[in-house]
Amino acid sequence: MIQLDGVSRTFSGRRGTVQALSGIDLQVDEGEFVAVVGRSGCGKSTLLRLVAGLLEPTGGKVRVNATRREIAMQFQRPALLPWRNVLSNVLFPVEIFGWKRKQHVAKARELLDTAGLAGFEKQMPHELSGGMQQRVSLCRALIQRPKVMLMDEPFSALDALTREELTVELQRIHARERTTTIFVTHSIDEAVLLADRVVVLSPRPGRIAEIVEIGVPRPRSLGQNEHTEELARCSARLHELLMQNTDETITQPAG
Amino acid sequence: MIQLDGVSRTFSGRRGTVQALSGIDLQVDEGEFVAVVGRSGCGKSTLLRLVAGLLEPTGGKVRVNATRREIAMQFQRPALLPWRNVLSNVLFPVEIFGWKRKQHVAKARELLDTAGLAGFEKQMPHELSGGMQQRVSLCRALIQRPKVMLMDEPFSALDALTREELTVELQRIHARERTTTIFVTHSIDEAVLLADRVVVLSPRPGRIAEIVEIGVPRPRSLGQNEHTEELARCSARLHELLMQNTDETITQPAG
Amino acid sequence: PDSSADLTEVKYLTAFNAFGREAYAFVADEKGYFAEQGLDVEISIGTGSGENMAALASGAADFAPVDSTGYILTKATGKVTGITAVSAVQQKSMVGFMTLDGYGITTPKDLEGRVMGDQSGATTTLLFPTYAKLAGIDASKVEIVPVNAGELAGALAAKKVDVIGQFVVGKPLIEKAAGGKAAISLPFSDVITDLYGNVLLTSEKTDPALSAKFNTALIKGLEYAITNPVEAGQILNKAQPETDAAVAAKELEIMAPYARGEGAKLGEIDNERVSRVIEILTDAGSIPAGKKPAEFIQPVA
Amino acid sequence: MVAVALPVLFLLTLIGAWYLLVRLYDVPPQVVPSPETVGSELVRLPEYLATQSWYTLREVWAGFAIAVVIGVALALAISASRVVDQAVSPILVGFNAIPKIAIGPMLVMWFGFGMQPKIFVVVLLCFFPIVLSTVAGLRSTPADLIELTRSLDASRVKTFLKVRVPWALPQFFTGLKLAISLAFVGAVVGEFIGGGRDGIGYVIVAAKANIQTGLAFAGIFLLALMSIASYYALVALERLLLPWSRETTS
Amino acid sequence: MVAVALPVLFLLTLIGAWYLLVRLYDVPPQVVPSPETVGSELVRLPEYLATQSWYTLREVWAGFAIAVVIGVALALAISASRVVDQAVSPILVGFNAIPKIAIGPMLVMWFGFGMQPKIFVVVLLCFFPIVLSTVAGLRSTPADLIELTRSLDASRVKTFLKVRVPWALPQFFTGLKLAISLAFVGAVVGEFIGGGRDGIGYVIVAAKANIQTGLAFAGIFLLALMSIASYYALVALERLLLPWSRETTS
Ligand SMILES: Nc1ncnc2c1ncn2[C@@H]1O[C@H](COP(=O)(O)OP(=O)(O)OP(=O)(O)O)[C@@H](O)[C@H]1O
Ligand SMILES: Nc1ncnc2c1ncn2[C@@H]1O[C@H](COP(=O)(O)OP(=O)(O)OP(=O)(O)O)[C@@H](O)[C@H]1O
Numbered sequence A, B: 001m002i003q004l005d006g007v008s009r010t011f012s013g014r015r016g017t018v019q020a021l022s023g024i025d026l027q028v029d030e031g032e033f034v035a036v037v038g039r040s041g042c043g044k045s046t047l048l049r050l051v052a053g054l055l056e057p058t059g060g061k062v063r064v065n066a067t068r069r070e071i072a073m074q075f076q077r078p079a080l081l082p083w084r085n086v087l088s089n090v091l092f093p094v095e096i097f098g099w100k101r102k103q104h105v106a107k108a109r110e111l112l113d114t115a116g117l118a119g120f121e122k123q124m125p126h127e128l129s130g131g132m133q134q135r136v137s138l139c140r141a142l143i144q145r146p147k148v149m150l151m152d153e154p155f156s157a158l159d160a161l162t163r164e165e166l167t168v169e170l171q172r173i174h175a176r177e178r179t180t181t182i183f184v185t186h187s188i189d190e191a192v193l194l195a196d197r198v199v200v201l202s203p204r205p206g207r208i209a210e211i212v213e214i215g216v217p218r219p220r221s222l223g224q225n226e227h228t229e230e231l232a233r234c235s236a237r238l239h240e241l242l243m244q245n246t247d248e249t250i251t252q253p254a255g
Numbered sequence C: 001p002d003s004s005a006d007l008t009e010v011k012y013l014t015a016f017n018a019f020g021r022e023a024y025a026f027v028a029d030e031k032g033y034f035a036e037q038g039l040d041v042e043i044s045i046g047t048g049s050g051e052n053m054a055a056l057a058s059g060a061a062d063f064a065p066v067d068s069t070g071y072i073l074t075k076a077t078g079k080v081t082g083i084t085a086v087s088a089v090q091q092k093s094m095v096g097f098m099t100l101d102g103y104g105i106t107t108p109k110d111l112e113g114r115v116m117g118d119q120s121g122a123t124t125t126l127l128f129p130t131y132a133k134l135a136g137i138d139a140s141k142v143e144i145v146p147v148n149a150g151e152l153a154g155a156l157a158a159k160k161v162d163v164i165g166q167f168v169v170g171k172p173l174i175e176k177a178a179g180g181k182a183a184i185s186l187p188f189s190d191v192i193t194d195l196y197g198n199v200l201l202t203s204e205k206t207d208p209a210l211s212a213k214f215n216t217a218l219i220k221g222l223e224y225a226i227t228n229p230v231e232a233g234q235i236l237n238k239a240q241p242e243t244d245a246a247v248a249a250k251e252l253e254i255m256a257p258y259a260r261g262e263g264a265k266l267g268e269i270d271n272e273r274v275s276r277v278i279e280i281l282t283d284a285g286s287i288p289a290g291k292k293p294a295e296f297i298q299p300v301a
Numbered sequence D, E: 001m002v003a004v005a006l007p008v009l010f011l012l013t014l015i016g017a018w019y020l021l022v023r024l025y026d027v028p029p030q031v032v033p034s035p036e037t038v039g040s041e042l043v044r045l046p047e048y049l050a051t052q053s054w055y056t057l058r059e060v061w062a063g064f065a066i067a068v069v070i071g072v073a074l075a076l077a078i079s080a081s082r083v084v085d086q087a088v089s090p091i092l093v094g095f096n097a098i099p100k101i102a103i104g105p106m107l108v109m110w111f112g113f114g115m116q117p118k119i120f121v122v123v124l125l126c127f128f129p130i131v132l133s134t135v136a137g138l139r140s141t142p143a144d145l146i147e148l149t150r151s152l153d154a155s156r157v158k159t160f161l162k163v164r165v166p167w168a169l170p171q172f173f174t175g176l177k178l179a180i181s182l183a184f185v186g187a188v189v190g191e192f193i194g195g196g197r198d199g200i201g202y203v204i205v206a207a208k209a210n211i212q213t214g215l216a217f218a219g220i221f222l223l224a225l226m227s228i229a230s231y232y233a234l235v236a237l238e239r240l241l242l243p244w245s246r247e248t249t250s
């Protein structure tokens, strides 16, 4: 479904050059759920942008076996349109795709409901809390019913409880629709809970340090499960991998 | 140091009225570290804004025993100035206060260093990743050396490792400077690790559900500690409290 | 210029723009007539009677020619104060109508039923009822459309109007604007004989000795310009390259008889004729009765 | 209340100052008339002045409407294509510098003395701020939002309609407010060079030529009044249409 | 390269079209001259035209500079205080509608026939877009950033200098670009009503009155050229000073 061959990406500006990603080889199969973890600034968002076709790689090849419209991207920042209320922000992709608005209003309300935003349909984005804005943007991505879902820290502004609820919901959707998903997160728990494989990126330049397979059947939940041990093992391994990267000297933007 | 008496706050707009906070009584003593947890949208940011004097309460009284300049606020969103590079964004409060820029450049660099942003001083905000922007805004708040520090989910966009490093740093600063701190977070671990007391807000309207005392001596760290049991107990209690709120029906903005 | 320290500085405005009819001031300057009188004259371009009178009244300019009729009308009705006429640039008024060959207007009578374009506030419009009465035509049968001075020639050429208010000296320019078509003028002086053309105005506060010196030089320039129109046209063109030397020469040729008039000295202005003008205007109901020539002119010695 | 009381108060102060200046400095009345003269002219010719003002107001709004259509079309073309921008913008700037007085002969030749030439001048004077402000607005869309539309594979047209245009509206309104002010200037210039005896601009110019300074100033007063009314009509429209813009800024 | 080539190409196309139109429709040369005539006039009087253009350019930039100072000061006052806004803005709008033709006598009375009255008219014509755009820019600061300055207890002045003003700069430049275009219009109007015989605007008007249409168009051409050059000087300055604005928008 998604294939990256030796992909690298450099940003060059007036203030020097930053190599964000280097030599990334990754294949994501149809229906697979891949989590990406790595330190802040290691190139996770850049990776998603490359897959979404929003950035061109400066080296290597990115191939995605889906049309642009079949790929949904949830950005790290909510990116809501300030002149639209919550409901019509969620319906934005529907309008862009030229779908019938009427047919999707119910779906949008349902999504907002699930996200705990029932009753806020008419509010404007600036009247929402940070976490609420993030949930609106999640609903906006989900209404597309995409074949490929790219999520950039979708739950970062949410409390543990809402996070859990939405994690469950996400697993349900993934089970039902077999959406190929790349999910960037800072939470190892989340990664282990949701993903088939977890990609660990090492920072500057972002390289794949290791890919950890989570061989636990679904549906999963943390703590109350016969596979607790396996999950704990994966978590520990991920921790360890992320720790390793600390030793590496943080490189500066080459001037 | 900080005293809230029966504070409530309502937002009324053309799309109805939302009661964000109601009947909040809270006292924070000098040097105390208070964490605030609660579901997304329950009024945590509103609480901080009230303490910072950025919002007027619609009911009750807010008293803070510090001048405005002695209060530093880290916002939920980075709010960096797009025309200033990283270093000069960090130095922004210095300029506003009319302090000597020269004397603070070293301090700013040191903070950026600690935050893992060495070498990025000259980059512009839009060239940074989400987490990097958040760290810049943290440095900007810290350069004030405030008596009162209000932090709104300061680590939400950071990976576990960076988070841990900065938590340690924050504890160190708090131990050294005795900064009175209110710290909004979604991470129960973080709350338990850092706070003297954890305020649990129940959602809509935000009320104080309970205040949990963390009676564990400092410095603390998770897992490798003789007080593990006590910490675990606190965590469990907080989880439980947050869970309770789920039952409450989520109220809508009254139309 | 280095001797300008001991010259008296004088600000002069042309009547309107820098057409050939204004060349005499440039000639006086070029030939050194002003300097002879100990004057350092700065020639600026006038933008019309009203502006010129306002400039003189406010002291922004020292001398400026203005159409005599317009001046008397304005001053008699109290709209301007503190200025006076010292001499006459043209003994005979050059105001009139102009039309093009083929438009079917050759006599005043032909004006009836036609559309006339004229600048608002122009003497032609103001005096048209008087003109009509003396010429025996029905003024109410002529429609007057206000047209900006700069667009008159174009409007006539495009036949948006049949006839325009225009100084007789405007003939060569109108013909040029019409692409060479012959222009026909109907001068007011054919019907109303006593009107002066432009008179030289100055503030009532101006030193008469200065007025006399300036007038002497200016009239000397006028004499030279109408006697040597081709050279005068070139002098003008040298100073103001926007002008057309040939057109200017032709204008001056047409102007010569109007400047000289019949029997008077060049530049002369006298009470008797002014009182006749006042009579005409009083009869026409344009000015209140009882005005005296001395209120309008202070001829130079 | 206050929104009306304040400018009226300020205006009265200005009129007082004017009165004093005219008195103290002995300004000749043919240069600046005293306020009473102006007032008495307004009272003397109410009907005539109303008719002429109404004529000008119609010119202004007709020309303004046309300028909005043309201006927006040009702005869309310019911001949609670099090539159009580079080819057209300099020409537009140069074109805008052409003195309107210079096109008098063409106006008279093409249109005669009706309302059209005046509307034409109004359009010429006021389309440029609309173009410039709209282009600036269309270009100021945050990179975030454009990334969003790109991720949705939105067509250029949809991106324009759904994101760039709404985002540009506040700046577009700045352009409109400038344009309506210039439209009044245009109407007067049009009435000046376009001939005919209609419109308050004609009244001003004719009165001035006849040294009826009082009447000229009365006309100027009415012109200013219409200009203020039109401007604040746009301000009201902006408040009505763009509450979000005021709510998200501070 | 392309940035210059394209408009030149487009201009040549326009000149070609002009040439053809004049030929095909037999437009009388006294209304619209052919391109050759205009060219030959440029060649005939290079020195005179250069002197007059230079005079106008000085007027324009002097007036523009003054307008920037006045405009910015007014904009700061208006956006700093609601009272000032409500008292001054309507007056400003009305004031801006005053036909410049009507103030000719006052100009001459105050300033005489030198460069000052023209500079004055330039200022009158071009300060308004600066005020309006700057006010709009100063008011468009995101609530986020103002909250930041409030949390730092920044004074109003510091908030202005360090946040509002930088944020307003892109819109300020839109105002400047409009203003410089209007400054050229103002210079021509000033030269027309202000008397004197200097400046390219005077050349245009005088040449037109003398039916020297070729020369008038040559003047217009030079005026347009200066206008384009000035405009793009501002564009270049904007690029130099505000890279962040282009980098954060799309
Ligand atoms: N400016 C505003 N106008 C209207 N309603 C507002 C405004 N600001 C906040 N609210 C409402 O107040 C409530 C509390 O918001 P607040 O931002 O304090 O939540 P929070 O606890 O910080 O949430 P999060 O964890 O998602 O950041 C929300 O329901 C929100 O919709
Ligand atoms: N537009 C840009 N211009 C210059 N450098 C950029 C740009 N975008 C990203 N970078 C750089 O690329 C690197 C990776 O950025 P990216 O946003 O992909 O990080 P990330 O892994 O998503 O971090 P975070 O977890 O903090 O969001 C960073 O060092 C950043 O400075």
Ligand SMILES: [Mg+2]
Pocket (backbone or CB within 6 Å): A044, A045, A046, A076, A152, B129, B130, B131
């Ligand atoms: Mg990221």
Ligand SMILES: [Mg+2]
Pocket (backbone or CB within 6 Å): A129, A130, A131, B044, B045, B046, B076, B152
């Ligand atoms: Mg919040």
